Amino acid sequence: MHVPGFDGGDCCECTCVSVYDDDYSCSSTDSGFACVDPTAPCVDDDDITIEQALNCFPREFGDGWCDQENNNEICGYDGGDCCECTCVNAWDDDYSCAANSACIDPSAPCVDDDDVTVDMVENCGYVGSVGNGWCDEENNNEGCGYDGGDCCECTCQPLDTDDGTDDYFQNGCGNGFACIDPNAPCVNDDDITLDIVENCDSVAVGNGFCDMDNNNEACAYDGGDCCECTCEDQPNQECGRWSGFACIDPEAPCVDEDSFTVDMVESCKYPGSFGNGWCDEDNNIEECAYDGGDCCECTCEVRGP
Ligand SMILES: [Ca+2]
Ligand SMILES: [Ca+2]
Ligand SMILES: [Ca+2]
Ligand SMILES: [Ca+2]
Known part of the structure; x- marks a missing residue:
């Protein structure tokens, strides 16, 4: 239901009416409102402006988390959340302000303490992941x-895991590369092009796992991952393991060695699981060649690593 006029009062603490008995719906925190209704008695009680209400996520101001979409002048640099020296922890455990500072507020005393620039905040999808080894x-x-x-394989630096960083990152630099930096010494060492970066899940191209979304000509048939004869094992991924194969690259020497066809890309719900030795019920239809035989004991073959 569309509620005309300042969300029916929901955004001002003094006009919001809780839907439930426990007052939970009208947020109890100061940051939970963005009161810009000029007729509300408390319109000046928070510092949210109409411009901010239109361009920012005011509820995230000052919540202890750096929200990139608020990290600009109009949005008050997310209420200080993105600079280590101005962030105020929302909880007692220091966890919130420790995460991913991207300090670009020129008035913050620590604006030069990290290497994050205004350009980066504008151009990075997630500035907190720059240089993290993935x-x-x-x-x-x-x-x-x-x-x-x-x-790029030659410029990637694994995260230093001696500093207590989560073990999840132990294998940094191993999740796939998509080297397009013209200044990297190995820019031509993989077959990733700008087109692939723009149109495909480029990091997954050539990572040893058959990604069906990349299994087309524009994405170089996932860098060979979907054909047994062209896939190359990667440090964290044995070819075919978990993904199976679905070889439709006409240039692959083994394109005719499995019975998977281009038509089946549409018909098989899990094309990568075709003929992988496991019966996938959703593939068990005529158009998908009954999962490549996986669903009958006499035609199923144990395959792959
Ligand atoms: Ca925030
Ligand atoms: Ca990264
Ligand atoms: Ca892949
Ligand atoms: Ca199967």
Whole structure:
């Protein structure tokens, strides 16, 4: 239901009416309102302006988390959340302000303490992931410094895990690369092009896992990942493991070695699981060649690693 006029009062503490008995719906925190209704008695009780209400996410101001979409002058640099020296923890555990500072507020005393620039905040999908040892596709552009080198094998630096960083990142630099930084010494070492970066899940191209969204000509048939004879094992991924194969690249020497066809891309719900030795019920239809035989004991073959 559309409520005309300042969300029916929901955005001002003095006019919001709780839907439930426990007052939970009208947020109890100061940051939970964005009161810009000039007729509300408390319109001046918070510092939210109409411009901010239109351009920002005011409820996230000063909540202890750096919200990139608020990290600009109009939005008051997210109420200080993005600078280590101005962020105020929302909780007692210091966790919130420790995450991902991107200090670009020129008036903050620590504005020069990190390497994050205004350009980066504007051009990076997620500035907190720059230089973290994982190639983040949304950061892989010139304005974002090509993700701080994360997307080229020769420039990627694994995170230092001795400082207590989560073990999840132990295998940094292993999730795939998409090297398009013209200044990287290895820019021509993989087959990733700008077109692929723009049109495909480029980090997953050539990562040893058959990604069906990339299994087309424009995406170089996922860098060979979907054909057994062209896939190359990667440090964290054995070819075919979990993904199976779905070889439709006409240039692949083994394109005719499985019975998977281009038509089946449409018909098979899980094309990568065709003929992988596991019966996938959703593939068990005529148009998908009954999952490549996986669903009958006499035709199923144990395959892959
Ligand atoms: Ca925030
Ligand atoms: Ca990264
Ligand atoms: Ca892949
Ligand atoms: Ca199967």
